[in-house]
Amino acid sequence: MPFSEKRKKRSERGSFIAENAAITVAIWIGFVIPFINLSTVGLRYSILMRAVHDGAHTASGCTSFSSGSGTRAVMDYAPQQVLTSLAQTPGVNVLSDNVTIITTPFATNVPVLNTANKPLPSTVTIDTTANVYTIQLTVNATVAPLMQAAASGIIPAIPGLTSPMNVTVGSQEISENPSGLVN
Secondary structure, eight states: OTTTSOOOOOOOTTHHHHHHHHHHHHHIIIIIHHHHHHHHHHHHHHHHHHHHHHHHHHHHTOSBSSTTSSSOBHHHHHHHHHHHHTTTOTTEEEEEEEEEEEEEETTTOOOEEOOTTOOBOTTOOOOTTTEEEEEEEEEEEEEOOSSOOOOOSSSOOOBTTTBOEEEEEEEEEEOSOGGGGBO
C-alpha cells in the first residue's frame, strides 16, 4: 500500500528566498548603479554650471581685461574663480576656458563677438549710450560618473554612464566697467 500512494507535490512557497539574491544583484547592476552614475554626472554638471556663472559674474566687475595690468583683470579672475568654485568637487576636470567680449548696439540689437581671450582693439571707442558690453565665459570640461568602468566586450564606453563626458558650459554677464575692456 505505501507504494501505491501518490507522492505529495512539493510547495514552491520558499523558492523566492532562494532566487532573491540573484534578482537583487541583477537589479543593482542593471538599474541602481546606472541611476547613481547618471545622477552624479547631473550633480557635477550643475556645480560646473554654477562655477562658470560665478566666473562670468566675477569677470563683469573687473576693471581691466588683460593680465599683468596691475588691476583686477578679467583674464586673471574669471578662470581662477571657476577653479576655486570647483576645488572641492571631484570628477570635474576643466580642459580650457575662453573669455569673449560681446558688443551689442542698441540700434541693431545684433551682437558682435570679439576674438576670444583678446581685449577690444585700441581703435574702439567705448560708448555706453549706444552699446551694451557683455563678457562671455565658455569652459570646456569633462564630468565623470561616480563609478567608471573600463570598456570591454560586455560593457561599452558610454560617456556619462561608464566614462567621463565632455561638456561645454557658457555664461554671460554685462560688464560693469566697459572702459577697461579696451587694450
